[in-house]
Amino acid sequence: MVVVLAAVFGLAIGSFLNVVIHRVPRRLSLSRPPSQCPRCGNPIRPRHNIPVLGWLLLRGRCADCGEPISARYPLVEAGTGLLFAALAWRLQQLDLLSALPAYAWFAAAGVALALIDLDLRKLPNAIVLPSYPVLAVLLTVSALVEQEWWPLARAAIGAVVLFAFYLLLVLVVPGGMGWGDVKLSGLIGGVLAYLSWSALVVGAFGGFLLGAVVGVVVMATGQGGRKTALPFGPFMIAAALLAVFVADPVARAWNSLLSSAGT
Structure with a gap:
């Protein structure tokens, strides 16, 4: 229902x-x-x-x-x-329906941001910045309902860590990505880390993997070259949403691979 x-x-x-x-x-x-x-x-x-x-x-x-x-x-x-x-x-x-409002907000904002970025190569502050307090409140309500505070603390840590990582990237490799991607990264870090560390890792690095795959396809089909600029926001959002569903099996598969390699 x-x-x-x-x-x-x-x-x-x-x-x-x-x-x-x-x-x-x-x-x-x-x-x-x-x-x-x-x-x-x-x-x-x-x-x-x-x-x-x-x-x-x-x-x-x-x-x-x-x-x-x-x-x-x-x-x-x-x-x-x-x-x-x-x-x-x-x-x-996941027995976490209390968090559905937060993830619905993130999904709705993500759909809007992805299509705007595809159309205009921008991630408007008018959508990204208000999402920080909204998601903070919604995730806090979820933590209150579940009486579990570590996921909320983990979300805060994840938001800071992923934001810092993207900030470092944009400072070290100017022009590699936009400031809009940096501001979006904190939202992604928060909503994924609220679920688990594995969701954060899979979602964060999944964006780079999706971007690389699409970049190769674009070059292979002659639709662009090495210098063709692709908006990165849609890859970040798509990977984050996919991580909600696949992070656990990906983490189990990775751990199994490591265990097999160690024996």
Whole structure:
């Protein structure tokens, strides 16, 4: 039941994220004007704002002028719904549903930041910086509910350590990554370390692995070269979310490999 409710809530949040992705980087209001067609300017009717279904009912076109509506809108909605459901399922497995609001916030912010970074090569402070106090409060509430304070302390340590690591990278290798990546790293360090040290390690270094793999694919397909700049934020976020699900089996596999090598 929790998983279904999380999916429905995620669909609604995904609809809002489409507004965030378009308006926040342009410093536009999130509430005014209401959603409208960028071509004809007519407002979107309430029934057409239903996540995913609205786009399907319109067959991907504006009801007034017939302008195509990008398929990215329903994909963001559906993707956020699936992500919220998956997080609810995983946290239920870990007996940690009290942390679901925190991870849902991180996932929603992550979806918005990843797509903004892909579009505009930026990670807006308006999303990153407020997420620090919000996640701190939500994780504190989770720790209070669980009566377990070490995960909260571990989250604080993880946030500081990963932020310091990225700060060192940007100082030692100027231009290797942006300051937005540094500010994002603290959020990732906190939410992953709250789960475990292995989640922090897998998520932190998974971003570099994903970036390297995609970089090789880009060069192999002739879409770019060694100097092609790829936004790193989406890799950081994707690896962090994957770590929530795969950190434990990856850690077990690594420990097993080390044990086999030592015998």
